[in-house]
Amino acid sequence: VRILVTNDDGVNAPGIFALRSAAAGFGEVTVVAPDTEQSGVAHSITLVQPLRIRKVHHGEQFFGYGINGAPADCVKLACREILPEPPELLLSGINLGSNVAIDILYSGTVAAAIEGAVLNIPSIAFSLAETEEPDFEEAALVVHDLLQSLLLDGLPACRLLNVNMPALPRSRIKGIRVTHQSRTSYNERYERRVDPWGRSYYWITGELTRDFEQEPDSDLRALRDGYVSITPLHHDLTHYQAVPELRKRLAADWGKGEGRVAREG
Numbered sequence: 001v002r003i004l005v006t007n008d009d010g011v012n013a014p015g016i017f018a019l020r021s022a023a024a025g026f027g028e029v030t031v032v033a034p035d036t037e038q039s040g041v042a043h044s045i046t047l048v049q050p051l052r053i054r055k056v057h058h059g060e061q062f063f064g065y066g067i068n069g070a071p072a073d074c075v076k077l078a079c080r081e082i083l084p085e086p087p088e089l090l091l092s093g094i095n096l097g098s099n100v101a102i103d104i105l106y107s108g109t110v111a112a113a114i115e116g117a118v119l120n121i122p123s124i125a126f127s128l129a130e131t132e133e134p135d136f137e138e139a140a141l142v143v144h145d146l147l148q149s150l151l152l153d154g155l156p157a158c159r160l161l162n163v164n165m166p167a168l169p170r171s172r173i174k175g176i177r178v179t180h181q182s183r184t185s186y187n188e189r190y191e192r193r194v195d196p197w198g199r200s201y202y203w204i205t206g207e208l209t210r211d212f213e214q215e216p217d218s219d220l221r222a223l224r225d226g227y228v229s230i231t232p233l234h235h236d237l238t239h240y241q242a243v244p245e246l247r248k249r250l251a252a253d254w255g256k257g258e259g260r261v262a263r264e265g
């Protein structure tokens, strides 16, 4: 299996070392990742700056390619320029910190996997729900076991999976749950501080509200209960249930064509 490994924490982040070694047993691995941390850039791409590909070595050892762009740039460049053939599997992570609930929309880790799915590559995002003292070696054991299960009968039919791992040793993880994205939101606020010149600056902060207690099958709840969470995702954001009603309502004012708005009169 040709495997592309990427992330949003940067090509030198410990999480990508762990993911690369976990993937190594399953095929031929190529690392293509951002030069610098890109957490929170979501699915952005670089349009107004030139992109450069840099070979990254650790000691004498070639490690992979670093790019001065976003995770989605890395996936595109890997598939279109770096790899002689498209990868058969894309793995993104292992992210420092979980990517659950609304964070999925901001995540560069998940965006890289979405980009892979857009390019027809089965793609999996991996995140570890720990930011203080992450044990990526233990997380890599989970990745390894999960890949083994998923690849057993060929690559998964669902092209986009979001995996979150609790901050527990492999032996203490209770199991795996197939989950949905929690609807929990943030108690969000900005911390205002003052720089040495008397000007204000801001840091976003806050914590997730606790209403995932009411969501037994959610990603957040699985983590809290000590399970690995795996959520199949889809990048089509259309709200299909809303389509018929909106068509009907617009048809009244906009005439025939079931509410399709014509470009000219």
Ligand code: MN
Pocket: 008, 009, 038, 039, 040, 095, 096, 108, 109
């Ligand atoms: Mn990150």
